[in-house]
Amino acid sequence: MLNSFYLKKSGQKLLIVTLVVALLIFLLITFVDAVNVQNPVSKEHTKWNKGWLLVDSEGNSAQVTLPQTMKYGGGIATLSRVLDDRVESEDSVLCLCSKYEDLNVYLDGQPIYTYPTEDSALAEVTGITTHYLQLPKDAVGKELIIRYEFQNSKSMIYEIDAPEFAEKETFLSRAVTSSIPFTVIAVVVALAGLVVILMTLRVQGNQTLSNTFWNIGVFALLFAVFLLVRTPYAPFVLGNPVSRYFLTYVTLLLMPIPFISLFFGSTDEKYRKFQILAVMLNFANAAVQIGLSLLRLVDCRAMLPVTFLLTVFSMGTVVVGIYRSKSTENEAPWIDDTAVLVVLGALVDLFLVIIGHPSLCGCLFFTIGVVLFLIAQFSYFLYAYSGQFRTNVETMLLQEMAYKDMLTGISNRNAYELYLTDITTRPPGDRMYGLIADINDLKRTNDTYGHEMGDTIIVTVSDILYKTFGKNGTCFRLGGDEFVAFVRGMSAEQMEQHIAEFKSELDKYNEDHVPTIRVALGYAETEPDDYRNMKAFLRRIDKMMYEDKRTGKALDKLHAMEQALNDEQLDQQVETSFAISSIPDTLNAPIETINEITAQPDASASEESASDAE
Numbered sequence: 165m166l167n168s169f170y171l172k173k174s175g176q177k178l179l180i181v182t183l184v185v186a187l188l189i190f191l192l193i194t195f196v197d198a199v200n201v202q203n204p205v206s207k208e209h210t211k212w213n214k215g216w217l218l219v220d221s222e223g224n225s226a227q228v229t230l231p232q233t234m235k236y237g238g239g240i241a242t243l244s245r246v247l248d249d250r251v252e253s254e255d256s257v258l259c260l261c262s263k264y265e266d267l268n269v270y271l272d273g274q275p276i277y278t279y280p281t282e283d284s285a286l287a288e289v290t291g292i293t294t295h296y297l298q299l300p301k302d303a304v305g306k307e308l309i310i311r312y313e314f315q316n317s318k319s320m321i322y323e324i325d326a327p328e329f330a331e332k333e334t335f336l337s338r339a340v341t342s343s344i345p346f347t348v349i350a351v352v353v354a355l356a357g358l359v360v361i362l363m364t365l366r367v368q369g370n371q372t373l374s375n376t377f378w379n380i381g382v383f384a385l386l387f388a389v390f391l392l393v394r395t396p397y398a399p400f401v402l403g404n405p406v407s408r409y410f411l412t413y414v415t416l417l418l419m420p421i422p423f424i425s426l427f428f429g430s431t432d433e434k435y436r437k438f439q440i441l442a443v444m445l446n447f448a449n450a451a452v453q454i455g456l457s458l459l460r461l462v463d464c465r466a467m468l469p470v471t472f473l474l475t476v477f478s479m480g481t482v483v484v485g486i487y488r489s490k491s492t493e494n495e496a497p498w499i500d501d502t503a504v505l506v507v508l509g510a511l512v513d514l515f516l517v518i519i520g521h522p523s524l525c526g527c528l529f530f531t532i533g534v535v536l537f538l539i540a541q542f543s544y545f546l547y548a549y550s551g552q553f554r555t556n557v558e559t560m561l562l563q564e565m566a567y568k569d570m571l572t573g574i575s576n577r578n579a580y581e582l583y584l585t586d587i588t589t590r591p592p593g594d595r596m597y598g599l600i601a602d603i604n605d606l607k608r609t610n611d612t613y614g615h616e617m618g619d620t621i622i623v624t625v626s627d628i629l630y631k632t633f634g635k636n637g638t639c640f641r642l643g644g645d646e647f648v649a650f651v652r653g654m655s656a657e658q659m660e661q662h663i664a665e666f667k668s669e670l671d672k673y674n675e676d677h678v679p680t681i682r683v684a685l686g687y688a689e690t691e692p693d694d695y696r697n698m699k700a701f702l703r704r705i706d707k708m709m710y711e712d713k714r715t716g717k718a719l720d721k722l723h724a725m726e727q728a729l730n731d732e733q734l735d736q737q738v739e740t741s742f743a744i745s746s747i748p749d750t751l752n753a754p755i756e757t758i759n760e761i762t763a764q765p766d767a768s769a770s771e772e773s774a775s776d777a778e
Contacts, residue, residue, distance in 0.1 A: 210250050210329040216243045230326035233521075241324065243310045250329060251303050258297040259328040259335055264465055266313040269297060272306045294399040296332065315463065323522075336400060343397035349535060350391040356542055357384030363545075379426035380541050383419060387534050390415035394527060410457070413464040417450035417471065420478045426541075427503065431485035439485055442478040449474055472514055479507040502540040509533025569641040571619060572626035580640040580648060584698050587650075591695035596637070596652040597659050597687055598701060600709045601629060603645035604682035604716060613679060621681055628669045632662050648702070656689070663687070684713035 218228040221239030230243075251258070260267065262279070269277040277297050312324060328335070361381035364374055392398060393411040402408050424439050424446075431439060449471065456462040464471075482503055509529040516522050516529075523529055567579040575583075603625055610618040622645065629647055630639050637651035651659065663685065674680040686709030694701040 211326050212245070212329065213326045215245045217245065218243055230324060232324045239314055241312045241314070243312070243324070244307055247299075247303050247306055247308050249304050251299050252301075256329055256331050257335075258299055259330070260295045260297065260310065261325045262293050262295065262312065263323060263325075264315050264463075266315065267293075267295065268311040268313075270309040270311070271300070271303060273309070276300075296335070315465075339396040339400060343395040346391050346395045346531070347397065349531065350388040350395075353384050353391070353535070353538060354388035356538070357381045357388065360384065360542070360545055376426050376429050377545055379422040380538075380545060383422040383426065384538055386415045386419045386422070387538075390419065391527070391531060409464075413457075414450070414454065417446065417453060417464075420446045420475060421450075423503075423506070424478055424482055427482055427485060430489060432489040435481070435485040435488055438481045442474075442481045445474055446478060472518075475510065475514070479510065483507060502537045505533040506530070506537045507533070569626075572623055572641050574626055574630055574634075575638060575640045577640070577642050580642060583638065583640070583650070588695060588698055592652065594652060595690050595692075596650055597654060597689050598705050599633065599649040599651065599685065599687040600702070600705045601625065601647040601649070602684045602709055602713060604684055604713060606645040609679055617679070621679075624673060625670075625681060625683060628666060628673075632666045632669065659687070659689075682716055684709050684716055686710070686712055 213230050216228050216230060217225060218232065219225045219242045221241070228243075260269070267277070267279045268275065276299075277295065279293065279295060310327070358381070360377055364377040364381060389411060393402065393408045393415075398408055402411075421443050424443050428436055428439065449467075453462070453464050453467055453471075456467075457464055486501070486503060509532055512529040513523055513527055517526065567575060567582070569576040603621060606618055606621065609621060622641075625647065626639070626641060629649060633639060633649045633651050636653055637649050640648045642648055651662070654662070666683075666685075670681055670683060686705045686707070688701070688705050688708065690701060
């Protein structure tokens with residue numbers, strides 16, 4: 165059951181979102197507990213490594229050189245020395261770093277600084293903190309006592325750094341300079357992770373590939389946050405050490421989850437079960453540790469042994485799963501091999517922490533392994549995404565060809581059949597109008613004016629139909645001269661207005677074009693039962709369309725007859741006018757001339773009379 169749940173993308177997202185919500189709650193709780201870190205600016209820098217007297221919790225004392233690794237956690241260590249004239253600078257401050265330790269500072273036995281304060285939220289979870297103390301002007305010659313109280317069990321490793329004395333600007337510039345490499349890496353990784361996640365949302369049709377990319381993006385973001393909060397510059401940005409501490413451990417606890425998950429697609433089923441088990445254990449470990457920290461019962465640092473063991477087990481499932489599931493079908497098997505870089509880097513840093521000599525920022529080798537791993541993963545992502553994008557474009561074009569009418573650009577019969585199936589299976593909650601339009605005498609137009617003119621008429625009708633009904637519905641071309649439209653969200657009055665608008669657009673076209681376009685229309689509103697049998701509903705509309713076609717043709721015939729009659733009358737009038745105009749211009753002649761003309765008998769008429777008499 166857990167396997168099927170987590171293999172779904174929604175299950176993965178739920179796990180991540182749950183922990184992110186817990187993280188936000190914790191940050192809100194600890195927001196008011198911010199340490200006042202002033203904006204530091206320097207020239208001289210002094211590191212007090214030598215001359216310290218160390219007294220442990222058992223009363224043993226010794227002269228030590230700092231830094232000093234303390235392997236007997238749970239006790240108290242006190243450092244003391246007499247201040248010299250190097251503290252006379254008014255612009256300089258004393259910088260102390262505590263790592264999971266409570267801190268008290270005294271000058272000749274008088275307390276001058278305490279961290280954390282008694283009312284500090286989650287005071288027992290301080291993490292790594294940096295403190296800047298302005299010493300009094302008369303501090304020269306007085307004894308400085310620094311008391312460290314370790315917070316966790318005796319199995320923990322502690323390191324006391326040497327106090328530093330310089331102007332505030334020096335500490336800031338040194339922190340920024342030393343943070344540049346890790347900051348640049350973190351920012352680049354974070355941006356790349358965001359890009360991968362956003363682009364993954366566009367990848368469709370390959371669920372395995374999409375899940376893999378999603379996990380790469382989440383892992384990159386978690387790693388970037390983990391790196392940023394561990395940089396020397398972090399205390400100047402996040403004044404609250406509890407927030408830095410919590411961010412460090414939350415990201416550390418969460419990173420194995422997407423890291424393991426991105427190898428599911430290339431791991432056989434029998435090994436995948438162990439990977440899913442590792443994911444669930446890491447999630448449980450993160451949830452338990454976050455919950456106990458919020459309740460102030462257990463510090464995440466105290467549970468580091470459990471986290472370390474779980475990390476080793478998780479990495480083992482990844483390595484075994486990769487190399488026991490090698491397949492020639494994998495397009496880029498070397499991509500999985502790069503996971504070993506992360507495993508080796510983490511193990512090296514883990515070993516260095518255990519022996520008390522952590523690497524730079526405590527994660528140098530892990531960072532190197534992750535960066536190389538992510539470079540390989542991002543390269544493969546770009547390669548796979550470009551291929552997937554190309555496939556999506558080809559699929560889109562095929563769908564365009566399959567469901568779009570190539571002449572008019574509206575949906576074709578395939579889309580029409582799919583629409584009917586969908587609307588029959590899942591009827592909409594509201595009523596709609598169905599409309600059928602058929603172009604009259606398209607065959608005669610093709611025979612008389614050519615098929616190009618016929619195509620022009622088809623495109624014109626399609627454009628007018630889509631312009632009129634496309635905003636509120638879907639238009640289809642079923643065949644040569646037949647169109648169907650389904651319109652929703654209209655009243656009867658609005659539908660009538662749209663029908664009138666459709667006819668008006670046709671009339672405008674006919675005013676300037678020959679031949680004219682005549683379209684027969686039939687439309688009706690659905691009843692609740694019509695969705696069960698859309699074919700019958702459309703047959704009813706089809707009959708109405710043919711009735712309109714017959715009526716239209718009859719009117720066209722009557723109009724043609726009237727036009728022919730008018731043409732005949734016009735011809736007669738023209739002939740009469742022509743006859744009158746051909747009479748000699750004698751109207752203005754003298755009366756005598758007219759009488760002479762009319763008195764002369766017609767020769768042909770005389771001959772006919774003579775022949776009749778014979």
